[in-house]
């Protein structure tokens with residue numbers, strides 16, 4: 669149920685620490701459990717984490733669920749039980765349902781570091797590293813206002829699954845900021861279960877129920893890909909502005925060919941790097957920072973070449 673190969677250099681997970689770095693021993697094991705396997709955001713995060721673990725002489729093992737799904741992720745967390753790592757870096761797929769399994773790991777002495785998403789209960793992790801997701805939503809709303817250029821219309825917000833801390837903060841940050849642009853009105857936040865097909869269907873439905881639809885804000889990679897499909901099917905590419913979150917290879921391709929008007933790119937590698945740094949600090953009894961953020965970048969077609977360093981790996 670887990671992906672073990674990565675696109676980071678020539679690396680294979682589980683072999684970090686070999687070569688010229690120190691050989692990790694029992695107390696030097698880190699586990700990473702991302703939100704979902706084989707997905708460019710988490711692959712980039714994993715690459716950042718692996719490189720930093722190697723540098724610091726730790727061994728990082730990654731197990732990712734097949735879907736962004738709390739029961740599947742719980743199985744992987746529970747499987748750590750037999751051989752608890754010194755620290756667990758995790759992107760909780762549900763801000764509430766993942767509390768109990770993570771607490772069980774913590775009770776065995778494992779330090780918990782949240783990467784990307786977080787639990788509602790802020791008392792579990794020693795550190796949380798994420799984008800400033802509310803600021804990302806705000807940035808998307810400001811970009812939407814700029815693209816509308818004074819024109820009036822309605823805007824649809826596509827969220828993923830209820831209980832996902834990151835996309836919820838993006839959607840809320842977007843709607844809060846949109847209130848400052850009276851010519852644009854949100855028709856509300858719609859959930860897609862992080863399935864592109866559902867995102868496409870929501871866009872199709874919104875186009876028929878809301879003739880003045882002028883923009884779509886897709887709060888992550890899958891919602892963006894689905895929204896692009898929905899607009900394509902309706903012949904509305906470019907007529908309705910699509911702002912996506914993340915910068916996967918397919919989103920970047922979509923920006924280039926006009927399916928997206930803007931992307932808000934995160935810096936997942938830096939989330940992984942900082943996650944390992946905080947985990948190691950906690951293990952070694954050094955000072956830990958409770959909350960850290962990674963940079964965001966709004967990218968349009970016009971400035972995409974200058975921003976190529978923010979595109980994700982696959």
Ligand code: T6T
Pocket residue numbers: 703707709710784785832834835887888889890913914
């Ligand atoms: O947007 C990222 C991540 O930040 C979010 O928590 C879940 O979706 C992604 O992994 C993109 O698919």
